[in-house]
Amino acid sequence: MSDNTFGKLFRVTTWGESHGPAIGCVIDGCPPGLKLDPAMLANDIDRRKTGKSRHTSQRKEADQVQVLSGVFEGVTTGTPISLLIENTDARSRDYSEIARQFRPGHADYTYWHKYGIRDYRGGGRSSARETTMRVAAGAIAKQYLAEKYGVEIRGYLQQIGPHVLAPKSIETANDNPFFCPDPSRVAELESFMDQLRKSGDSVGAAVVAEATSVPVGLGEPVYGKLDGDLAAAMMSINAVKGVEVGAGFDSVVQHGTEHRDEMTPSGFQSNHAGGVLGGISTGQTVRVRVAFKPTSSLRIPCESIDVDGKPIEVVTKGRHDPCVGIRATPIVEAMLALVLMDQVLRHRAQNLDVPELPGRIPAGLE
Amino acid sequence: MSDNTFGKLFRVTTWGESHGPAIGCVIDGCPPGLKLDPAMLANDIDRRKTGKSRHTSQRKEADQVQVLSGVFEGVTTGTPISLLIENTDARSRDYSEIARQFRPGHADYTYWHKYGIRDYRGGGRSSARETTMRVAAGAIAKQYLAEKYGVEIRGYLQQIGPHVLAPKSIETANDNPFFCPDPSRVAELESFMDQLRKSGDSVGAAVVAEATSVPVGLGEPVYGKLDGDLAAAMMSINAVKGVEVGAGFDSVVQHGTEHRDEMTPSGFQSNHAGGVLGGISTGQTVRVRVAFKPTSSLRIPCESIDVDGKPIEVVTKGRHDPCVGIRATPIVEAMLALVLMDQVLRHRAQNLDVPELPGRIPAGLE
Amino acid sequence: MSDNTFGKLFRVTTWGESHGPAIGCVIDGCPPGLKLDPAMLANDIDRRKTGKSRHTSQRKEADQVQVLSGVFEGVTTGTPISLLIENTDARSRDYSEIARQFRPGHADYTYWHKYGIRDYRGGGRSSARETTMRVAAGAIAKQYLAEKYGVEIRGYLQQIGPHVLAPKSIETANDNPFFCPDPSRVAELESFMDQLRKSGDSVGAAVVAEATSVPVGLGEPVYGKLDGDLAAAMMSINAVKGVEVGAGFDSVVQHGTEHRDEMTPSGFQSNHAGGVLGGISTGQTVRVRVAFKPTSSLRIPCESIDVDGKPIEVVTKGRHDPCVGIRATPIVEAMLALVLMDQVLRHRAQNLDVPELPGRIPAGLE
């Protein structure tokens, strides 16, 4: 089979290649009656764009979203929403010489042997350009979640190479090209990136996203757990190699007395769980951390093979990000939004009759 | 909705509560003609059992698997395979007093508010007892993968609390109660666990599983990627808080020149990818690492609330594991097997016509 | 793939062979909080039983349903409900000689060439015994639909061979072995069936099922339409060859002025639509008619082939129904209930926010 659809009840099917005429998605299952805010959609698309600073790829796409169906007089109708963005700055000539080459760390070799054919222009379907549509669909999910439940989703760059960034001021993360949540560290990152770019090398990064005001009860045990869905969603993003919820790998060295989040009538006493217990949201902040590998497209040569298995040297020329994690924050946020949106619909399908029971406690300490 | 089914084409639906009459699963989609080896099935079930050493819960279940359908004269027929295990050592009296209590770190609070009702006996559906059926289904997947593709799946305890265990001798991992891959460290672990048990506390752990001889080409971009499925599968296991593929979170500090696995005609020069590029298997060893949180069921008291939101003190009495990671190795292996099995069927559905192209390289350096 | 699961949000996975140790199903997605009525469950199971009159197969099964999970203190918990019925009157010796034979009109030949193996005992998986579990699951759906929405589901034998039966008194359909809705015709049917049985031949039948008080709005355009789901559900029943909704094939000769059901504030003026417009329920009675072919298991010899393709003569001995349509009414009802139940959950997942608009009209004339 093939699987270009995310979600079960709020389903996003993306299509398109990096250097094809357009990319797009179809969102099926959006509740009717949502007044779409085009500015919000455009804003999130803009946040993940390339070419806005010297620290990302210099490809410059207008990224104008066309809404082709599912919206009538500005309001969703419950029928499929088709979104389309034309590719306007694809320079296929940059890639022509790699038609017969496999770039290490890329999907070239695996697509080739899986499908027997590949659109090599700009990575084809495996390009991160696909994530534009995730951001678009995620923006709609964010809007619904905010309106109906007051859910707020935000993200930030938590680490880049050796630089660990504390969330001192998450609300400023959108004010710099790195989504750095600590304004005092931005200059340091600029300098780090400039040096990196000059070296021709790349580096990994970690991004955190969190959702506040998530209602208790989202998540479907046992194979549709909220954290299981989050893990799948995040790992499906290009270049992701690891996912943590709450304490994540720190749990390995914790004791139970430390990890278990005690409860009092005034709320939870900590949030090592990351807002999820038994696969179901607790009402605390849902928090996920995602590891991005360093870009493999480098102008520093490396050993590789061609389509015949013969040894070659590969040097990547095109326009690439020295750290894909830099632009990843809106994508991670979008996937978090899509997971929550889907789980909201799934939850109410089965559990609509469940009355709100007494004894709910607030989020408490985070 | 509810989601107790794992997989898309090799689908495992599990059912049953910890203290109900039985647990079971239905496997739908198993290829016909597979001669089931009952000993292999029993062996994996036995590996995850409680009560085999002083380091795990003392619940003792016979765990005899009944095969109720889908197998005729020892061979799978392609119809659903129904497996059932009776619960024989459930002691519900141990749990009666917690009917109105929520245990911190457990799914009690979330099930209650999601469903408005819960089977509190032994954790009900949220009990790790459910994983027995994953191991049973995984054993069938392992057998198919081994026979048809020579895939071998193995796992080990990679870390417990501060003790990091190098895979010096993975084949000995089954010879000790910890699945420790280094026989020289077993005594140290015994002593560590004895001390922990006496303290009444618990600790986290990390488990690694890997699959060798995985054919190149498994994995469905972009939302059914092999690593995406692995992440979902692992995060769906009770107590898991993090998943890494290949270099995982170490990628964050790596440079591209280090991370990208260079290729030569004699094979890959490293395996930071963990056997997956662009969501598709490369032919290298698929390697995943999973973080388990420390058990929350402790005899050390803690603050909590009851069903009315009133403050209480909780002390857990029943029979519990001081480190759930200890018995988790067969479960992680099983989920790896189930993911690969499902992806094998998915791959050949779409790509059967693709000829084996020249230029495939061996796994190379790991 | 294989597909033994019915439904998307109220999912019923059945398993088991006619002559295996047991049959069963797992119901995933049932709303929590439903107080199950065991008598209602037993009653429906009993209605489809064989061996209750001389007009059906003489196989006598106790058909005692065991509830193994998902129900706590008589109430559904939202976790999977596992139901199991032991096979107690399977006489496999009756079938041993057909191990190498293909019975015309049966699934023997197709299973053999699809799977390369078949459990030939009593039809194995292709036996109508599987429908017992549909009835069991359907009984739970009926109970939910009745409690929450007042939906009532009922069915009757509408035709058997040349005998067309008008629904003069549907409530008496359960009082005779044929589900005949006209008591004045029962003697005639008895005589018809006695004669048929003596002749050794079999005959086809048509069954009607209808649901009243269905809320307007159920059905998911365009590939999950209510009538599309009904068609799939009914055609999946053994021996079914045709499905009609509302006017069905009579529509072919109707004019638009006749067929279109005019609307007035006091209700629809007719119900040629069968309660569905554009794939969505109108609020009128949902009505479906289903054609059953005559049983192919006859003691009258016929030409066939064996597993090597050699010509043979086949005479069926076992215990069979001379008209499978006779016992089909509870099965058709069950499938109608399962479709509605699933659509109820699907509808509220997406459309919960839609307010009840003014201008709804009553069902009106039927």
Added chain:
Amino acid sequence: MSDNTFGKLFRVTTWGESHGPAIGCVIDGCPPGLKLDPAMLANDIDRRKTGKSRHTSQRKEADQVQVLSGVFEGVTTGTPISLLIENTDARSRDYSEIARQFRPGHADYTYWHKYGIRDYRGGGRSSARETTMRVAAGAIAKQYLAEKYGVEIRGYLQQIGPHVLAPKSIETANDNPFFCPDPSRVAELESFMDQLRKSGDSVGAAVVAEATSVPVGLGEPVYGKLDGDLAAAMMSINAVKGVEVGAGFDSVVQHGTEHRDEMTPSGFQSNHAGGVLGGISTGQTVRVRVAFKPTSSLRIPCESIDVDGKPIEVVTKGRHDPCVGIRATPIVEAMLALVLMDQVLRHRAQNLDVPELPGRIPAGLE
């Protein structure tokens, strides 16, 4: 949920409203390496077009298909194929006055109460214009099935009102505007339709489609049976009220000795089964018959209600087909192709290892 996706492994997601800027679909799961024939695609699209004779709606669309992704240098790559057709002849002014009206026999009332909003222009999403994309996707499926298995799919108008049309010469069905399979009857149909159009009324029709050279073994018991999928596929087409496979409703009056298709080494002796036994293809011609209701859009006035439930008189003005069945043949063929295509992929996923067993017999008598 919402459901605008057809198929499980060959998945077609359609989107678009009758009077929106465009309609389109995304095909996910198409095998790679298929050389698409644009002429074949255009030909099928052209066959279902309106405006080609005086007997259908006079809306004239160019219906130029744009291929936006999934095809590289004319060959499918295995990634999602995005197809788009612009709407160029939508005249929304025709429909403005029915914004507050519900047309009997249409989906107006049901969409309104399901979604709380509707795009009333030209029927919005419930318009038969959606079926254009089914035909486009079906053309790709047809091409694959023909190339790989030699499957041929063809259809014809079998009945219109009282006129029953024998398949005397199916290959001529494309030569007349009715898909009439008997050239000697075309003049009669022209006259019938002219008279009908003048009367302002409409009429129903029945369409037959069949597939030859279907390999034995397609179909997934028990809820993904080949005939079950066909039933769902056909009933999902606008205006369809009934589906038959093989003998269909004629089975009701047949005896088993007549219906069961006897087998000899030279083939089946008849085909009452319609090429399906136990839900699995037999290797005979798969034959399905579909009932279309008469169009409800008439210039003859009728009683109805408005959005407030007030009584009104409705007269439909726009451009409509007096018999939707006339243009339905390519749509029924397309759905048959999509079902077979999906089942081909599903079958090989599970049963690839099954060797071709001896003893297969030819299709025989039809």
